[in-house]
Every structure is written in structure tokens, then in C-alpha cells.
Amino acid sequence: MSDIVSHEVDGPIPARAGIGLRFAHHEQVLATRPAIAWLEVHAENFFGGGVPRRCLETLRRDYPLSLHGVGLSLGSAEGLDARQLARLAQLVIELDPALVSEHLAWSVVDGRYLADLLPLPMTEEALATVCRHVDETQCMLRRRILIENPSTYLQFRHSSIPEWEFLAAVAQRTGCGILCDVNNIFVSASNHGWDPASYLAALPAESIQEIHLAGHATRTLADGRMLRIDHHGSRVCDEVWSLYEAALERFGAVATLIEWDTELPPLEVLLDEAAQAQRRLEHAGSRRLCHADAA
């Protein structure tokens, strides 16, 4: 089935591998139209017009598109930025993407954007706040959105809810989907001593609409501790590929994105990473077919 839907650009994102599209690759993708199942872009990069917007509108005709927001700040204690939400809503109307996603994080306080996806205290208050903002966003966009699990470096003492339970509760209370970032699970689990397999097992499989894969870095801090840092600047590492296979085992074949944001490599490297994800997706798909036949 996935082969059939891969070129229906008005349909859903196929359960195949896609790539994050960044400005540096626009011209090459326009010129060569690589055989990739779908594209994802950062919504905020297209709030304006001009050349990038023109390019995306052209590619949109040939590729299913996912809009990934990085600035809505769903976890802010203050209300959502009405202008930001209105601009996102307008972009959604104009581009009609198959998926719209955002993060379980915050980046705005007192009207100032702090330019990173910052960690939330996992409290009942934060959960209620995120759910209220997801509701508002889905209402404004008139569609379901996906929420992505973050990669984090520090935890708060006043957190009372495990992140996986928090995420599952947001999905359950708001009806939103989950964007399962396998690299983020690996990074956070390693940084905080969680078991990544238990994290995967705790997520509601029916809510998982998309998977992200990316590279991360390791850094030794001044106190000698090793920290994994989510930099989206390298190939997916072996441990994350293994965790991805476990995710596919649990969730079945799910649309999977290769993200790469810093030190962007040649497009061919992204396409090669996507091909590696695609092989695993096909394996998962055929396994699921076997199960169905057996049943």
C-alpha cells in the first residue's frame, strides 16, 4: 500500500522515509526531484515570502509535506502568542500540509523568545497548560497536531510525572498525535538514566503518527560526566537505529523523517540515511503482513 500512496500529494504522509528540507538544499531538490517519499520543513522558516516560499510552493505540488513548528511554545505558562498562532494557521491554510507538529517544550516567557526548546517541569500544572495550548492550537488550525518528545539535559526536582506518562496524557486528553523522536528518547534516556525500551513501551501505539531520527553529539562536562547533546548534525548512530527497529516492532511502519539542521551535509547523505530508514520500514511492513497472513 505504501507504494501507492507515495505520490498522492494530497493524501496523508506515507509510512515511508522522508527528509527535513533546509534552504541549502532547495535548489538541488527543485532541480533533481529526488525519489523521496515526503518532505518536512520548519514552519517558522516560511512565515515570510520571497524565494524560499516560492520554492516550497513548487515542491509542494510533487511531495507530501509536513510542517514542523519550533516556536509555538506550547509549554509556556503565559498564553500562546496569538500572532505566532495566526501565522501558523495561515501557513497551514496556504500549504495544506499532511501533518503539523510541535514540541513538548517551551521557549517563550514574558513575551520573549529564548531560541531553544527548553525543558518543562513535569508537573500537573504544566500538563494542564500544555493540554490547554494543544486544544487551542488544534481548534485554531482545525486539525489534529502531533507533539514531539524533547531531548533534555536537566530535570527539575519539582517534576512529578515521568515524561512518557506526561506525553501519553497530553495525547489522551487532547486527542493529539505523538511524533516519536527516537533519537530524543535515546539522548534523554542516556542523560537521565531512563530505560529507552520502557519509554517506548509506555507510549500509546495508536497515537504515533510520525518518527524522527537524527544524529547527536556527546560531550564531556567539566565534572567528568558524559552528556548526549541533540545537535542534528551527524548520521544516526547504531544505538538509535536499534531503538528505531524496536519502535517499528512496537508501532508498525510509521512515516519516518531524517532530520539534519547543523553542518548540513550533501543532499545525498540525507537521502542515504533515508534509504537506511526505508529498508527498516519495509522490513517492519513485511513482518506486519506476515503476522496478518498468519492471523
Next chain:
Amino acid sequence: MLTLLETQRAMRRELFEASSGSPEQLGAWCAGDATSAALLLGVYRNTCVSVLLQALRLSFPALQRLVGEDFFAAAARAYLDRELPTSACLDDFGATFPRFIAGYAPAASVSYLPAVAALEWAVNRALHAEDHLPLDPARLLGLDGSALPRVAFRAHPALSLLELDAPADEIWRAVIDQDEPAMAAIDLASAPVHLLVERDGEQLVQVLRLRPRAWRLTERLCAGVPLHAALEAARADTGAADAAALDAELNAALADHLLSGRFVDFWLQEGEKS
């Protein structure tokens, strides 16, 4: 227990106002010991600052080449101490950086830096402003003669008008092209310059020099001054000396703006919408 808002305000202080002495020490609310919390907050701080520095670098590339990477980073860091983005759309961040540079003491010895920064911000707007269909000049032809003087225009969001006290257009071009002979040939005294910066029909950024009186007319029109009042003001600027030549110049400028799609809409003064 810290509320969500208290946590977020404390985090902002830790990331951007670390030297100011935080009333609520976030470290005490972080898991692990104090040293580890400080190091981890430092990881976030590095990301926040480097993302914002990179946004400024992308918007002010010529300025960075003129002053060098380290000087630019120090100036940008000082700017971040007093200004953080009000939007997650980082293309919008840096509008006040030219004014900051004008008042930044370490940069005072290079008099043309604020002018170059102002031009780069206008170029940034021309690159990133939202798209808009141009005003169809035929819509003006449908007006009766008495309405024409009351026409007020709305400028394209990508358009900027700059009156600069240095030939920033020549400097900017020479720096971007890394053309040292052109840079050496610039006469800094050839100022002020009157610039129009826009995104043209081919989506390319154009930096044009206008004659001062055409520039002033354009500036008034873009500010929403109705046609008749803007033309009267232009005539008053110049005096009656060369009325015919002035009218010809102003008419030519107006026609060029309309044909180049620099206006996107008009209305009739007295609140009557077009």
C-alpha cells in the same frame, strides 16, 4: 514549589541574565548537585546564545565582515543583554540592531557601520517580508478626477526607504563581493544617499539610489500621505524655481513605483476604502 511561570522566569534569568544575581536560584530546583545543574544550564545557555548570534550573523553579513567575527560576536552579545526576540520567527529579530550599533561605543570609530547595518536590515526585510500582490494601476484609472488627489497608498511590505549619512550601498556591495579595489575607491563623503530597497518581480533584492526629492515624495507616499498633499510637500521642499522639471521628475517616480509594484493597495483619504 516553583510554579511553571516562576520556573520559566528563573530559567530566563539563568540563561540571559546570569550576572545580574538571580532572586530565585534555579539550580536549587534542578536534579543533581549544584555544579552539575550549573553545567547543564550552561549547555542550554550556549544553544540559546549561539542560535541568536547566528540569526544576527545571517541578517548582517557585511557588518560582520567589516568588524570581524570576534568583534561582531561581542557586539551581538551586548545587544542580547538588552534585547531578546519577541517572536519565534528569527527573520524578524534584529530590527533594532542598527540603532544599537550606532550607540555601541567600541564601534564609534567606524562612522559608516550604522548606515551599513541599516541597509542590511532593509535587505533582510526585502528577502523575508511576506508576499503581496502589487496594486493593479488600472484600479486608479477607474477613479474620477476629484478622487485622485485623495489617493493614499500602502507600500509593499518588502520595501524600505533609507536616508543614510554614508554611501552604505557601495560599501555593502564591495564587502559582499569582497571587491577590495571597489572598497578602496569609495568616497565616504559622497553622502547622504537616498535608497530604495525592495524585492523585485523576479524575487531578487534591489538596492536603488533615488534623487533626494523623488525619495522624499516616495517616503511620504509610503507613509500614507495622500497624493495631492505629498506632491504639494515636494513642491514646497524645492521652492517654485523649476516647477516643470520637478513635476516631470515626480510624475516619473510615481509611474515607476506603480509599474514596479511598489504599492499593494490604496484608499481614499477621509476614510473611504478603495
